[in-house]
Amino acid sequence: MAHFPQFLTSLADFARLRRLALFAVLAAAGLPQAADARASGYDGVWNVTFATTRGNCSSGYSVPFTVTGTRVSSAGGGRVSGRVKRSGAVAVHVSVGASHASGGGRLAGVNGAGTWKGLISGDRCSGTWQATRT
Numbered sequence: 001m002a003h004f005p006q007f008l009t010s011l012a013d014f015a016r017l018r019r020l021a022l023f024a025v026l027a028a029a030g031l032p033q034a035a036d037a038r039a040s041g042y043d044g045v046w047n048v049t050f051a052t053t054r055g056n057c058s059s060g061y062s063v064p065f066t067v068t069g070t071r072v073s074s075a076g077g078g079r080v081s082g083r084v085k086r087s088g089a090v091a092v093h094v095s096v097g098a099s100h101a102s103g104g105g106r107l108a109g110v111n112g113a114g115t116w117k118g119l120i121s122g123d124r125c126s127g128t129w130q131a132t133r134t
Contacts, residue, residue, distance in 0.1 A: 042067045042084050042107050045075050048131045050116060055125025065092070065131075067107075090114070098122075103129055 045064050052059040064075035065082075072082035072092050082092030088107040094100065099121055105114015112131035118124075 041086075042088065042090075042133075043069070044133045046107070046112065046131045046133050048112075048129050050127060050129050052125050052127040054127065055120075056123045057120040057125035057127075059127065063094070064134075088112075094118075101125075105129065107131065109133075 045066055047062055047064050049060065049062045063078070063080075065080055066073050066075040067084055070083050070085070072080060072084055072090065074080035078094055078096035080092060080094050082090060084090040084107060089104070090107055090112065091102075091104045093102045099119060101116050101118025101120065103114055103116030105112060110133040112129075114129055115126065116129055117126035
């Protein structure tokens, strides 16, 4: 019986350590969310207009993209994947059927601009893009 009070003290210490560990895990889990919240200054739908400067591809067409946190995705047709950094640097890959293109640039406030290159309907093309958040 002399060991029973010591056992209770050990259980109390264990419970305190367990609560401390749980608190540390919950606090650490909140860190990535805080980073995503800082990066989400670009959230929304962006209307991106493409201009061809090289190749025999159509110019002046627009495609809507969605930015959520650091992720860029399609807001319309085609498959869109990409990332935007806190600095606004963006990299995107778009594919529709056999056509595909990659681009990069920068978003700032409600505007953005950059360059792209790809294979569109069998033609190798490249050019610039401009974006406006709607």
